[in-house]
Amino acid sequence: MRSRLFSLLAMSWLCVACGDPEETGEEQKPNPEDTQPKGPGSDAMNGFQQGSLANAEDAAFWARTGSAPNVYFATMGPSLLDVLGGGESDATCPATTKVDELTERKVGNCTDKNGVEWVGSLEEKTSFTGITTTYSGFGTVRDVVCEGKTAKARAVYTGTVVMGITGAKDNPTQTFTSNFVLETVAADSDTCAETSLTTAVEYKGTLLGTPSTGESSESGPSTWNGAGRIGTSKAGFISVETKDEVMDSKLCAGEAASGKTLLSSDKNTVEITYDGATDCADSSTVQWSLNGAAQGKLEGIMCSAANGPTAAFWGAALFGALGLMRRRARN
Numbered sequence: 001m002r003s004r005l006f007s008l009l010a011m012s013w014l015c016v017a018c019g020d021p022e023e024t025g026e027e028q029k030p031n032p033e034d035t036q037p038k039g040p041g042s043d044a045m046n047g048f049q050q051g052s053l054a055n056a057e058d059a060a061f062w063a064r065t066g067s068a069p070n071v072y073f074a075t076m077g078p079s080l081l082d083v084l085g086g087g088e089s090d091a092t093c094p095a096t097t098k099v100d101e102l103t104e105r106k107v108g109n110c111t112d113k114n115g116v117e118w119v120g121s122l123e124e125k126t127s128f129t130g131i132t133t134t135y136s137g138f139g140t141v142r143d144v145v146c147e148g149k150t151a152k153a154r155a156v157y158t159g160t161v162v163m164g165i166t167g168a169k170d171n172p173t174q175t176f177t178s179n180f181v182l183e184t185v186a187a188d189s190d191t192c193a194e195t196s197l198t199t200a201v202e203y204k205g206t207l208l209g210t211p212s213t214g215e216s217s218e219s220g221p222s223t224w225n226g227a228g229r230i231g232t233s234k235a236g237f238i239s240v241e242t243k244d245e246v247m248d249s250k251l252c253a254g255e256a257a258s259g260k261t262l263l264s265s266d267k268n269t270v271e272i273t274y275d276g277a278t279d280c281a282d283s284s285t286v287q288w289s290l291n292g293a294a295q296g297k298l299e300g301i302m303c304s305a306a307n308g309p310t311a312a313f314w315g316a317a318l319f320g321a322l323g324l325m326r327r328r329a330r331n
Contacts, residue, residue, distance in 0.1 A: 037202045037228070039179030040159040044200040045229050051236035053268040056298060059288055063272045063301045066240035067261045068205045068224035069247060075178040075201065078122075078135055078157040094118045094138075102126045108138065117141040120156060130164025135180060144187035151187035151194055158183070159201075167208075174207040178228075200237065203228030209247075221248035224259070239264045245274060252276030254302060255284040272301065 052058045064070070090112035097105050103125045108118030120137030139156030159180025167173040182199040205226025224245040231237025245259030256274035263270040273287040283299040 037179060039202070040181045041179040041200040041202040042229075044181045044198055044233075045202060045231050045237040048200070048231045048233060049236040050266045051231060051238040053238065053263055053265045053270050053290075056288075056295065059263065059270045059272070059290070059295075060298050060300065061235070062238055062240070062263045062270070063261065063286065063288070063298060066230055066238065066242075066263055067256070067272070068207075068226035068242035068245055069222075069256075071178070071201065071203050071226060071228070071230065071240070072176055072205060072207060072224070075161050075176050075203070077182070078138070078161060078180065079133060090114065094121075099123070106138070115143070120158075122157075130162055130175070132160060132162045134160050139183075144189060144192065146187070146189050146192040149192045151192040152185065153187045154183070154185040156183045157181070171208070175205070176207070176226075177204045178202070196233075198233040200231050201228070203230065203240075205242070221246055221250075221257070236265075246277075248277075252280035254282065255280065255286065272298070 051062065053062065065074075093110040093112040094106040094108045095110065097107075099105050103123060105121060105123045107121045111117045117140065119139055119141060120135070122133060122135045122138040124131060124133045135157040137156050137158055139154065142153045144151045144153050157180055159178070161180065162175075162177040164175040164177075165172045166175060178201045180201055182201075184197050184199070186195045186197070187193070188195075203226060205224065205228075207222060207224055209222030210220055224242055224247065227239075227241040229237050229239050241262045243260045243262070245261065246257045248257045251257045255276040257277040259274050261272040261274075263272065269291055271289045273289075275285075275287055279285065281299075284302045285297045285299050286301045288295050288298050
């Protein structure tokens with residue numbers, strides 16, 4: 001999946017590099033309303049309460065989820081849903097069709113050979129600007145057996161993800177734009193009690209370099225920037241902004257080497273400062289401040305979305321997808 005994604009993005013970049021911008025003959029002035037993020041993620045967060053950033057526990061929770069690399073891997077989650085069946089992928093379910101030379105559609109409403117039920121649909125369109133994937137209630141439903149009973153675990157995406165490439169051909173920058181919701185229903189393995197959660201993302205980011213899962217000691221450096229909002233129906237939402245976060249496993253595999261992430265709600269602002277280049281700790285520590293006042297260190301702030309707290313935030317579907325992606329990367 002990742003190799004196909006990058007090859008398609010490279011092709012799109014070449015098309016852009018060879019073409020000329022369209023000349024309209026007059027300056028186009030944007031409508032202020034058009035600059036506001038729109039989509040399921042934005043709509044959902046408009047109905048959430050403001051998230052809390054009042055103490056170290058709050059800061060750690062959002063710091064584990066709100067940095068650009070973590071949002072990026074969450075953005076990749078929907079495209080990796082096809083590996084969540086627990087076995088080999090099924091070529092017939094969800095059913096894949098070609099709409100045209102640049103558009104592919106997958107439709108659920110079926111059960112694959114691994115016993116996973118697929119619902120909804122997605123459409124992936126390649127253009128000069130990149131790859132746009134639109135999810136329409138697309139996801140999986142799986143049985144959970146507990147104490148002789150059966151419950152349903154559900155993970156469904158609705159919204160859009162856009163991947164693109166800009167900059168010099170020999171050193172391009174990957175762009176990613178997300179506006180989607182992940183609706184999950186988790187079933188307790190002992191009691192079959194079901195818990196529903198809606199997770200929302202509204203974000204634009206960039207990546208210079210190659211993303212790492214945090215396990216490869218040979219991964220080169222990558223620099224991350226981005227801003228937007230993230231939230232859940234339980235924890236509320238906050239605004240997040242990452243500035244020049246550098247990940248380099250040769251310097252520090254367990255945390256970011258440098259850069260900052262800003263977290264803000266209606267009352268408080270937290271600044272996370274990454275220091276892996278000078279203080280690479282096994283406990284993945286960062287420096288943090290609350291409303292401009294230094295607070296010392298926070299532990300467990302890893303630079304990969306594969307850590308436990310982050311996976312819990314983004315949902316079990318993303319955790320499973322990342323696990324298989326990492327196993328494939330080692331093969």
